[in-house]
Amino acid sequence: MKTGIKHTSFDVEKIREDFPILNRKVNGYPLVYLDNAATSQKPRVVIDAIVDYYSNYNANIHRGVHSLSQEATDAYEKARVKIQKHFNIKNAHEVIFTSGTTHSINLVASGFKEFLKPGDELLVSAMEHHSNIVPWQMLCEQTGAILKVIPMNLNGELEMLEFVGLLSNKTKLVFVNHISNALGTINPIEEIIEKAHKVGAVVLIDGAQACAHLKPDLQALNVDFYVTSAHKMCGPTGVGMLFGKEEWLTKLPPYQGGGEMIKEVTFEKTSYAGLPHKFEAGTPNISGGIAFGVAIDYLNAIGFEKIAIYENQLLEYATKKMLEIEDLKIYGTAKNKTSVISFNIGEIHPYDIGTIVDKLGIALRTGHHCAQPIMDFYKIPGTVRASFAFYNTFHEIDTLINALQKAKRMLT
Amino acid sequence: MEIKDIQEEIIEEFAFFDDWMQRYEHMIAIGKSMPIIEEKNKTEDYLIKGCQSKVWVYPEIKDGKVVFTADSDAIITKGIVAILLRVFSNQTPDDILQADTKFIDEIGLKEHLSPTRANGLVSMIKQLKMYALAYKSQQN
Known part of the structure; x- marks a missing residue:
């Protein structure tokens, strides 16, 4: 039986090669999978x-x-x-x-x-x-x-x-x-x-x-x-x-x-x-x-410390870039948090944003995330959620930001 | 206009656009001109289940024809409902019951027809037909 692949240092491009699904296209665009909080993708060793x-x-x-x-x-x-x-x-x-x-x-x-x-x-x-x-x-x-x-x-x-x-x-x-x-x-x-x-x-x-x-x-x-x-x-x-x-x-x-x-x-x-x-x-x-x-x-084999450091960098970068989008509001701004960003843009319904970015190959989650009491607390019908894993890249975040801007233009 | 002719008209309209973005923009524009349900009718009774966004559809019978008004809190969904209303509103219960919905596939919105899709297009069509059926049985 095969076991885990050794990763000596954190090389995201090398890591991405372990995940067959990350090569596919969705609606004609390279898949940008940002629904990791719902389920993660599987490396070849697990499938094997x-x-x-x-x-x-x-x-x-x-x-x-x-x-x-x-x-x-x-x-x-x-x-x-x-x-x-x-x-x-x-x-x-x-x-x-x-x-x-x-x-x-x-x-x-x-x-x-x-x-x-x-x-x-x-x-x-x-x-x-x-x-x-x-x-x-x-x-x-x-x-x-x-x-x-x-x-x-x-x-x-x-x-x-x-x-x-x-x-x-x-x-x-x-x-x-x-x-x-x-x-x-x-x-x-x-x-x-x-x-x-x-x-x-x-x-x-x-x-x-x-x-x-x-x-x-x-x-x-x-x-x-x-x-x-x-x-x-x-x-x-x-x-x-x-x-x-x-x-x-x-x-x-x-x-x-x-x-x-x-x-x-x-x-x-x-x-x-x-x-x-x-x-x-x-x-x-x-x-x-x-x-x-x-x-x-x-x-x-990758190492949880390395994963945490890298995911924090992704979170920081994505948070900074997203807050540059006018009217974007992030829900969940705890000092101690992981790479999950729940947000809404102005009055736009989360479903509309999810639908448009999906057409651009980006997988996000929309809705109440099986946590309706949280949505009631913030008095919103739901949020859009981007959740990052160690195999996501800064480039993918840029793709997301562009897609969100496009969606915002279409939907307002 | 008959349902079939309206469907043809919509297909021709959408054929004019080359990409999905233009089709969606057109759909959103159609949504903005939809006959909107009166606020007092936006109740739980007229809410369609099975949508991630809220969709209300209100039926009335006028001169033997079913007239729908509707609304949604999501604008893509609103566009989808508006297209459905253009086809199904102001038609007799019989015509509504007999109509098929293949045109949705032809205008490039096939993905919304999946029964597992969270927008509930399938539930919307079912609901419109249920109203038509209810009026038909009243007439008989």
């Missing part, structure tokens, strides 16, 4: 890992005695260990493969049903993705617990004093994203975790948007749950991770029943398998899990 699995050692895992099954199981379990090491997780069995962040959050929310009583309080931040709001609302409906919101200021930063004021011995769970998908804000999760723990609350951090930009050390963070998706970090769709501290994963009941998650089954009673299998019922996304591991190798 999926092809390699299905071409050479496709078999069901964990149960077979034959060699192919053993090879597939080894590769899948090696991927789990790669994830463990990458996030500095204490035990490999604290890494649960899921279909992605949404699945991970639902698994935890469902498991907490039996630990909550009416009047218990859950804290959610004002800048969450719907997937980190709705499962908890459902949990509150089922248990009588109350959902409270940590407010944010106009820059898109959490009001930490208000957060502290909301904490009490009634607070059972706190869930916040590491980085906001709509605003790019990097939240002070170290402080949130520490303060929540002081009142005995359990903390879940949604890392879906963060893990392509930085490398969290989960033991140092001392977080109870951390969830993420492979597809935002150069891996395939349909696979993700749930990290949970052993004590919590042991306490939580299984989420789905089926094969793989059992120890013994009779019609009278079933005993469950140990971690991590207790939460991994059914045949998993085997190639996806393996390719997730390859994606992590790939990102580490």
Whole structure:
């Protein structure tokens, strides 16, 4: 099996050669892909890992005695260990493969049903993705617990004093994203975790948007749950991770029943398998899990420090250039943010801008970004969002700026 | 004018432009001359679902013909609605129900016909035909 390509220094043109899709044209123009916050593109090594699995050692895992099954199981379990090491997780069995962040959050929310009583309080931040709001609302409906919101200021930063004021011995769970998908804000999760723990609350951090930009050390963070998706970090769709501290994963009941998650089954009673299998019922996304591991190798070969430095340069350049466009307003101006720019130009509808720049080969996101409460907060129907990855270039930003100017001329 | 003739007229108009930008600019211009829905009718009832931008369409029956007024908060969408209204407004319910929408493909707006497209052109056409069907059943 092939693993990550070595990059000795940061050479964006060389990196771009790793991504086959970046060679294509869209509507007659070279693709400028600036929708990385929705999903990242995939390097050749990740695509090859999926092809390699299905071409050479496709078999069901964990149960077979034959060699192919053993090879597939080894590769899948090696991927789990790669994830463990990458996030500095204490035990490999604290890494649960899921279909992605949404699945991970639902698994935890469902498991907490039996630990909550009416009047218990859950804290959610004002800048969450719907997937980190709705499962908890459902949990509150089922248990009588109350959902409270940590407010944010106009820059898109959490009001930490208000957060502290909301904490009490009634607070059972706190869930916040590491980085906001709509605003790019990097939240002070170290402080949130520490303060929540002081009142005995359990903390879940949604890392879906963060893990392509930085490398969290989960033991140092001392977080109870951390969830993420492979597809935002150069891996395939349909696979993700749930990290949970052993004590919590042991306490939580299984989420789905089926094969793989059992120890013994009779019609009278079933005993469950140990971690991590207790939460991994059914045949998993085997190639996806393996390719997730390859994606992590790939990102580490480039280096997260280099990625962060380069993406910050892109963000600074794009912010400066965009603010030169008259009437352009950026939403999310936190001091500590990643390479996401949410904006509107005057009264122009985000949809109109997205449509025009698409005709010029540029992929942006428009709408509410699955974060309607943020749009309500700013009293806007939505924004246009440009989100940059380490394979984007300064030249692409110039192309974007020209396209936005063209769109503005057409639309006003 | 019959629906077919109006469609021909629109196709000829758009054939005059060589590139997408001119076609879009023309569409935006058409949007600006659309009969606009009265503010009081811009309610949830007349909002078309399935669009990323808001689209309201209000039907009335006048002398056996369906007359539509509409609006959108996005101007490209407004242009698309305006083209649809030029074709479908002021026609009998039967004619509206029988009309096809192949002309949209021919004027180079094919991409908007995809059912997954966020502008909801497909939902708009469906809604216009639903109104025609409702009036038709009332007449019978």
